Amino acid sequence: MKNNSKLNFIAIVSAVLFFSLTSCSxxxxxxxxxxxxxxxxxxxxxxxxxxxxxxxxxxxxxxxxxxxxxxxxxxxxxxxxxxxxxxxxxxxxxxxxxxxxxxxxxxxxxxxxxxxxxxxxxxxxxxxxxxxxxxxxLSPSYKYGGLKLNFSFTGTADKAELLLLDDKQEMQIESKNIESFTASEGMNHFTYTRDIQDDFERLSPGTYYIIVKFYADGVYDALNVYEDYIRIASDRVTSADIALDLNDVYTIQYELNGGESSGTFINKVSRKSGAVTVPSVTKEGFIFDGWYSDSEYTAKVSSINVSTLKNNLTLYAHFVEPVLYVSSTGIDSDSAGWKADSPLATLNAAVANISSMSAADYVWTIFIDGSVSGNQIIPDSMTASNAKALVLAGQHGLDDDGIPLDALDANQSGTTLTVNTAVPVTVTNLKITGGKFSGDEEDKGGGITISSVSTVLLADGALVTGNSSYNGGGINSSGSLYIYGSAVVGTKDASSVASASSYGNKAEAYGGGIYAEYKANGGIFLGYKLDETGTRVEAELTGGIYQNYNSGSDAYAYSGGGVYSNATLMMASGTVAYNAGPKGGGMTLGKSSTLIGGTIRDNSVSEQTYFSGALRLENWVTVSIGGSISIPSGSDGNHCVYISSTNSNFKIISELEEDTVARIRPPYWDTENRVILTSDDEDLLKTQYTRFSIVSQTYEENGETVTVNWYIGEDGILTNVAP
Incomplete structure (x- = not known):
């Protein structure tokens, strides 16, 4: 508060007169x-x-x-x-x-x-x-005093609020609103009086405290506050002339740019207003990026420091579409990424922009232009408050062969894409390549690493290829992985089985294409996606898992040419083909799973003893099976399903469309109640058991090869008696 004058009291009435000849003595x-x-x-x-x-x-x-x-x-x-x-x-x-x-x-x-x-x-x-x-x-017989204060001030004020209090500021004597002022000589004036002759206005002698607050219309806080003590003497009118320079009033204009808000807009402020927070604005189809003090949107304003204001202010609401652009030719800066011609350089910077937004209802899209190098990370700092979902999309689509024209490429150093966010991430029309981990980094995928809280959806045009790791050459997932549309993990349009010199993705131990760890409600979902409500629904997979390679040399340990899953796996469509590994050439399933559609074919194992070219079921695994699932055994009859434990089996849950669904190699050939097939519906089991065949038993006896044919009875139990 500016105050250019002191309180100058002028005594205009004698309060006490002493006639001081000593008398009466x-x-x-x-x-x-x-x-x-x-x-x-x-x-x-x-x-x-x-x-x-x-x-x-x-x-x-x-x-x-x-x-x-x-x-x-x-x-x-x-x-x-x-x-x-x-x-x-x-x-x-x-x-x-x-x-x-x-x-x-x-x-x-x-x-x-x-x-x-x-x-x-x-x-x-x-x-x-x-x-x-x-x-x-002589002393006054009148025991009260009066008050007259003349206020003069410069600046703009529309009203004043005056409080007269006791000296301890505990009791209010008077509260008065001054609604108008007189103007003269470039100043505004008003006078406050307490009439000494008025029984209701006169004041008892003593000390008082006065507070005067000056206000301008539209400004919530006081422009200035005048405060002082005043002494009232008997039979005297205490008077003072008080001059003030009030703080300036500044206007704030808001350019909404088509937006709207239910918030409170403060249109006038002074330097006494304190920090002014600006409200949020909404615009259909756009995300509110914030307020800027310039129309070029270079100076962002989150609050107004009124103590530094010198002029009126105009604020511009900035809206952005939920779209960002990343290119190898881009620059990571605060202003980049919002237009195709001014892209960011990294996915990491684009995600950082999203993480600064409050856009819980929006699906963000990040377009990748060309081949963007490096290790890209979507951190857990991007939450559901920032985005409903995220789409990573190649900007230029696919070539004539269906291969994405845009890519994320780690250049053979580390994981290409790491997903740690709980926001669902969809990849479309984009190649994930060049990821490589050597050694025993068991939880790192070459192409994509998915954390336990994350969900990744590979959609149309997604291609994960050219990656390698210890577990999960293409993808290592501890979360949820959905594959649908034309997405491919491995080599698109492969026509030959993977080998050490020809493969899409490669693992040294488990899961040449995909390795999945257990997660409740998570897993691998082939031919599924999430709908708008986040519910899992079927979505046709025309792509699949092709020509991935497991280079493990220990046939008794390493497994899964295409997939090794310790998590639930559900397959409704798609193809698993031309994958190879020591065991479980197509897939090794370590947890109970469901196969109701799609084809598992033309996969291979280097260890043929266990006939697990198609599938390998680990211990205590039940595979629910039905619908159009097809696991052809191939021309040599060796593309089979190996059940590695007497505790594992198939459970028929619906009618099967294929005459011969799969050829099974049991853990043992004997008649000790080896259950191969089960069903909750006995009649269904009796009509469907003939759609499975058993690998014949062969052994050497007296220098001759003996072959014993085995079958599945209508009760689902292994038998050597032909039906």
């Missing part, structure tokens, strides 16, 4: 003069004391302002006062010799100042034939 008898005419008189002599309040002391000249003096008295034996003298001024009274009789007297002197009366009484003995001096100490 015998020590003054020595000063009594003999009268020249032998009569007895009294005289009034006076001088002013130095008594003061917090205001300036009363001057000797003030005594001259008293008028209408009346002296009265009563003799010792009398009960009533009689008037002895009148005078219009003190000087007139002091010049008088007032005749009285000797004896004991009580005198009373009164005088007036304006509407105020002063009085005093004195008892004294009057000596015969003397001029007896009498002294009075």
């Amino acid at each position: 015998d020590e003054f008898h020595l000063n009594r003069e003999e009268s020249s005419d032998g009569k007895t008189y009294i005289s009034i002599n006076a001088s002013m004391s130095s008594a003061r309040t917090i205001n300036a002391p009363v001057s000797d000249a003030e005594i001259g302002k008293l008028t209408d003096f009346i002296l009265s008295g009563k003799y010792d034996t009398s009960s009533e006062y009689e008037e002895l003298a009148e005078a219009g001024s003190f000087s007139e009274l002091a010049a008088m010799k007032i005749p009285v009789t000797d004896g004991r007297w009580t005198f009373r002197l009164t005088a007036e100042y304006g509407e105020s009366e002063f009085s005093a009484e004195c008892q004294t003995s009057i000596e015969f034939e003397k001029i007896n001096p009498v002294s009075f100490e």
Whole structure:
């Protein structure tokens, strides 16, 4: 608050007057003069004391302002006062010799100042034939004071709020709103008074505290606050002239650019307003990026520091479509990424932009232009408050052979794409390539690594190829992986089985194409996607998992040419083909899974003993099977399903469309109630069991090869008796 004047109190009425000849005391008898005419008189002599309040002391000249003096008295034996003298001024009274009789007297002197009366009484003995001096100490008979404050100020104010409080600021004496001011000489004015003559307005003597707050229309906070203590004395009007320079008022204009808001817009502020927070704005189909102080959107404003304002302010609402662009020719800067001709350089920077937004209802798309190198990460800092979902899309689509023209490429160093966010991420028309992990990094995929909280959907045109790792050459997932549309993990349009020199993705231990760890409600879903509500639904997969390679040399340990899954796997469509590994050339399933559609064909294993070219079922695995699933055994009959444990089997859940669904190699050839097929519906089992065949048992006996044919009975149990 600016205050260019001090509180200058001007005493205009005497609060206390001291007539200070010491009176009514015998020590003054020595000063009594003999009268020249032998009569007895009294005289009034006076001088002013130095008594003061917090205001300036009363001057000797003030005594001259008293008028209408009346002296009265009563003799010792009398009960009533009689008037002895009148005078219009003190000087007139002091010049008088007032005749009285000797004896004991009580005198009373009164005088007036304006509407105020002063009085005093004195008892004294009057000596015969003397001029007896009498002294009075007059005090006001009026025990209240008044107040008059003249405020003048520069600046713009539309009203003021005045509070008069006690000196401890605990009790409110008066609250007053001043709604108008008078203007003169370039300033605005108003006067606050407490009338000393008004029984309701006059004030008892003492100290008070005054607060005046100045306001401008549209500005919530006060422009300035004036505060001070004021001393009120008896029978005096305390007065002061107070000059102030008020803080300037600034206007804020908001350019909504087609947006709308239910928030509160503050249109006027002053430097006393404190921090001003600007409201959010919405625009259908767009995301509110924030307010900017320039129309080029280079200076973002999240709040207004009014203490630094010097001019009126215009704020511009900036909206963006939920689209960002990334290119190898781009630059990672705050202003880049929103247009195709000014892209960012990395996916990481694009995701950082999204993570700064509040856009929970929006699906973001990041377009990849050309081949973007490096290790790209979508961190868990991107949450559901920033995006409903994220799509990574190649900007230029597919070539004539269906191969994406745009790619993320790790250049054979680390994982190409790591997904740690809980926001679902869809990949479309984009190649994920060049990822490589050497050694035993068991939880790192070459192409994509999916965390336990994450969901990745490979959609039309997605291609994960040219990657390698210890587990999951193409993808290592601890979360949820959906594959649908024309998406491919491996080599698109492959026509030959993978080998050490020809493969799409490669693993050293488990899952040449995909490795999945267990996650409740997670897993691998072939021919499925998530709908708008996040519910899993079938979605045709015309692509699949092709020509991935597991280079593990330990046939007793390493497994899964195309897929190794310790998580639930569901397959409704798609193809798993031309994959190769030591065991489970197509897929190795370590958890109960469901196969209701699609084809598993033309996969291969280097260890033929266990006939697991198509599938390998690990211990305690039940595979629910039905619908159009097809697992042809191939021309040599070796593309089979190996059930590695007596605790594992197939469970028929619906009618099967293929005459021969799969050829099975049991864990043992015996008649010890080896259950190969089960069903909750006995009639269904009896009609469907013939769609499965058993690998014949062969062994050497007496130098000859013996072949024993085995079958599945209508109860689903292994038997060597033909049906």
